[in-house]
Amino acid sequence: KNQVEQSPQSLIILEGKNCTLQCNYTVSPFSNLRWYKQDTGRGPVSLTIMTFSENTKSNGRYTATLDADTKQSSLHITASQLSDSASYICVVGPMDSSYKLIFGSGTRLLVRP
Amino acid sequence: DAGITQSPRHKVTETGTPVTLRCHQTENHRYMYWYRQDPGHGLRLIHYSYGVKDTDKGEVSDGYSVSRSKTEDFLLTLESATSSQTSVYFCAITPVGGYNEQFFGPGTRLTVL
Numbered sequence: 001k002n003q004v005e006q007s008p009q010s011l012i013i014l015e016g017k018n019c020t021l022q023c024n025y026t027v028s029p030f031s032n033l034r035w036y037k038q039d040t041g042r043g044p045v046s047l048t049i050m051t052f053s054e055n056t057k058s059n060g061r062y063t064a065t066l067d068a069d070t071k072q073s074s075l076h077i078t079a080s081q082l083s084d085s086a087s088y089i090c091v092v093g094p095m096d097s098s099y100k101l102i103f104g105s106g107t108r109l110l111v112r113p
Numbered sequence: 114d115a116g117i118t119q120s121p122r123h124k125v126t127e128t129g130t131p132v133t134l135r136c137h138q139t140e141n142h143r144y145m146y147w148y149r150q151d152p153g154h155g156l157r158l159i160h161y162s163y164g165v166k167d168t169d170k171g172e173v174s175d176g177y178s179v180s181r182s183k184t185e186d187f188l189l190t191l192e193s194a195t196s197s198q199t200s201v202y203f204c205a206i207t208p209v210g211g212y213n214e215q216f217f218g219p220g221t222r223l224t225v226l
Binding site: 043 | 146154156157158203205215218219
């Protein structure tokens, strides 16, 4: 069964620190992998999209990496800010059904002053 | 929110009553989706539409129906609401082209008592 697993489930860090969120997936073959940020009470917002042939993609202080061989992705947040407090969701788009995305359950990040 | 509005934003209803949620978009996007989000689960696809009167089932379609009589509106109906349908419902759209980027609406919180 196609699955997307994220770790940790939740994370607390101090403002200004870096952190890395992990995503493991079993979807194969896959077309692309995305990371979304979801603020409390809002819909998810896309941070990065990588195709299966890309290794890294940055969006400001957010950097996503992808290892298609090990089926792992990570999202690295640099110099965290209070506004980074949110859930971060890893999403995989299967090759054979690009509209039926597979979502992880997210990592809830809390950045404390 | 990518020109997507959802109504109502909050609703409390009783078991057995019919409920209709509305997703409205203003930019003529062809593809529209309904998801539900529950604690401990990733977003799960209920139904999607690839054009007026063209819809298909997603992963968790039992107990839900949809209609799309015009491009801008995608309706999700719970014919007889059950407590297991208490959830946050998100509508999403895909603009033409790209990696099937999905943009999400603000969500509707539905409570079935």
